Amino acid sequence: MSLLDARLQVHWAVQVLARFGDARIEAQPDASHSSLTWDPESRRFNTGADPDGRRLQFDPVELAYRLERTGADAHEFALRGRTLDEALGWLAGLPDGIGRLEVGEPDVPAHPVREGAPFDADPDDLAELAGWFHASHEALAALRTGWPSASAVRCWPHHFDIAVLIPLDAAEAEPDPEQARSVGAGMTPGDATYAEPYWYVTPWPYPEDPDLPPLPAGAVWHTENWIGAVLHGEATLRAGPEGVAAFLAAAVEACAAMAGAQSSPHNARVRQDIVPEPRNDTREE
Numbered sequence: 001m002s003l004l005d006a007r008l009q010v011h012w013a014v015q016v017l018a019r020f021g022d023a024r025i026e027a028q029p030d031a032s033h034s035s036l037t038w039d040p041e042s043r044r045f046n047t048g049a050d051p052d053g054r055r056l057q058f059d060p061v062e063l064a065y066r067l068e069r070t071g072a073d074a075h076e077f078a079l080r081g082r083t084l085d086e087a088l089g090w091l092a093g094l095p096d097g098i099g100r101l102e103v104g105e106p107d108v109p110a111h112p113v114r115e116g117a118p119f120d121a122d123p124d125d126l127a128e129l130a131g132w133f134h135a136s137h138e139a140l141a142a143l144r145t146g147w148p149s150a151s152a153v154r155c156w157p158h159h160f161d162i163a164v165l166i167p168l169d170a171a172e173a174e175p176d177p178e179q180a181r182s183v184g185a186g187m188t189p190g191d192a193t194y195a196e197p198y199w200y201v202t203p204w205p206y207p208e209d210p211d212l213p214p215l216p217a218g219a220v221w222h223t224e225n226w227i228g229a230v231l232h233g234e235a236t237l238r239a240g241p242e243g244v245a246a247f248l249a250a251a252v253e254a255c256a257a258m259a260g261a262q263s264s265p266h267n268a269r270v271r272q273d274i275v276p277e278p279r280n281d282t283r284e285e
Contacts, residue, residue: 014058019104024050037155043060055067063119083117143248201228203258219235
């Protein structure tokens with residue numbers, strides 16, 4: 001499984017959407033104004049709407065941007081064979097008054113497209129990458145039904161993961177933001193920790209000397225630099241959608257318990273159907 005080139009090219013392409021959010025959408029304390037959503041119908045990444053009702057979209061299979069505005073014609077730009085600078089020039093030249101955006105120097109892994117190389121990712125790899133985001137959106141949307149406090153499903157352009165955040169403290173408690181208890185659950189198509197796509201579920205704050213419970217077959221606990229349950233790409237493919245749902249249910253419950261929170265009744269019911277494997281606290285990559 002190797003999606004590295006396609007993943008990096010799309011990671012850089014969506015930085016344009018992030019900058020649109022920074023420039024056109026009211027800033028939020030959690031930086032969600034620059035986050036993206038995945039539209040399961042069009043299978044595109046989307047920004048939020050700006051005050052004029054405009055949204056910038058990116059199709060990762062076609063490598064194409066689309067600027068939509070309520071009640072107006074959409075504008076499209078095909079990125080294949082063209083550069084980031086050309087895309088920014090297209091956006092700046094539209095009659096809608098977006099203005100010139102600058103990608104800047106985000107902490108994103110290096111790739112020649114950042115230095116002016118044209119986008120040319122393999123179409124099959126792009127389709128597979130889009131498949132990961134689509135399936136992950138569906139699984140995370142289903143997970144939210146068991147945790148009413150969960151955030152919307154968002155794609156974060158910095159790490160290029162798609163995730164939900166589940167707050168565990170009562171809203172009226174107003175805890176220190178740095179210590180507020182939560183569980184994060186999501187999928188990344190690969191990063192510096194693991195090159196292949198993987199699912200993760202993490203508690204916050206990280207517990208000291210945690211007692212790590214069993215996980216569903218194929219899943220492991222990651223304990224180096226961060227603590228979380230992980231389901232790697234190959235294990236995800238073997239597990240299928242039902243296996244991913246079982247992993248998320250069990251891992252979220254386990255991480256919530258580490259933070260001292262009660263389980264979701266929905267997740268507790270799902271957990272009863274899981275046959276765990278022996279505990280595996282570390283994994284050599």
